[in-house]
C-alpha cells in the first residue's frame with residue numbers, strides 16, 4: 001500500500017519539555033488512522049509538524065513522499081484539509097459567505113457548499129453569522145471548511161469534542177463518505193468509541209511515545225482474557241472460559257433455561273489503553 005504519511009523517529013522538545021520523544025509510523029492511502037492519547041501526550045504537536053505549522057527537533061516526517069515542510073507551498077497545501085480549534089473564520093460573515101470565500105480560495109464550485117453543509121448537519125444554519133454560532137456549530141463549520149475542497153489527506157484534531165451525540169453520529173457518517181471517496185484521514189481523539197467507529201488502525205500515544213499500534217480488532221483480540229460473562233436467573237453472574245470446558249458449562253446452564261444474558265468480556269480500547277499505559281484517557 002502506498003504511504004501518504006511516513007514518520008521516522010520524530011522528536012519535539014520545547015525548552016526542557018519533551019512533547020514527542022521518538023515517534024515512528026506510516027499512514028497508508030485511504031486509511032483512517034487514529035492517534036489516541038490523553039491531554040498533553042503530543043497529538044496536536046504531531047499534527048502541527050505534519051502540516052508544516054511547526055518544525056521538529058529531530059527525526060523525519062514525510063507527507064505525499066516529500067518533507068512535511070513542503071506543505072507550505074500552495075500547490076501542495078491544497079491537497080490537505082485541517083481541522084484545528086483555531087478557527088480562521090470571519091465572525092461578521094454568515095456561515096455560507098465564509099464557505100464561499102474558501103470556495104474562491106480553492107477554486108471550488110459554490111454547489112459544493114450545500115454538500116458539505118449537509119454532511120455536517122448545518123443546512124438550516126447557513127445564514128447565521130459566525131459570531132452567533134454555538135461552540136458545536138462552530139466546530140461543524142470548521143469541519144465543513146476542512147473538507148470543502150475534497151483534500152486527499154484530512155487532519156482532524158478532536159473533530160467531535162464539542163458535539164452532542166446526534167451531531168457526532170452525523171459527522172461519523174460524513175467521514176465514512178469521505179473515506180469511501182478515498183480520502184486519507186489522520187485523526188486525533190481521546191474518545192475511544194470514536195476510534196472504534198472510524199479508525200482502521202490506532203496508535204496509543206503516551207508521554208510522547210507510541211506504545212501500541214494496530215487495528216482496533218487486533219488489539220481487542222490481543223488483550224482478551226478469552227472469557228464471557230453469563231448472567232443467571234438467580235441473579236448470579238458467572239465468568240466462563242470460551243474453551244471446551246466453558247462450552248459444556250454454558251450448554252448445561254442453557255439447557256436448564258438458567259441463562260438471562262451472555263456478554264463478551266473483550267476489552268474496549270479504553271480498557272487496553274489503561275492496561276498498557278497505566279493512565280486514563282480523560
Ligand SMILES: Nc1ncnc2c1ncn2[C@@H]1O[C@H](COP(=O)(O)OP(=O)(O)OP(=O)(O)O)[C@@H](O)[C@H]1O
Nearest residue numbers: 014017018019037038039040041042043044045046
Ligand atoms: N508551543 C509550545 N510551547 C511549549 N510547550 C508546548 C507547546 N506546545 C505544546 N507544548 C507541550 O507539549 C506537550 C504536548 O502538547 P500537545 O498539545 O501536543 O498535546 P495533546 O496530546 O494535543 O493534548 P490535548 O489533548 O490537551 O490537546 C504538552 O506538555 C504541552 O504543554
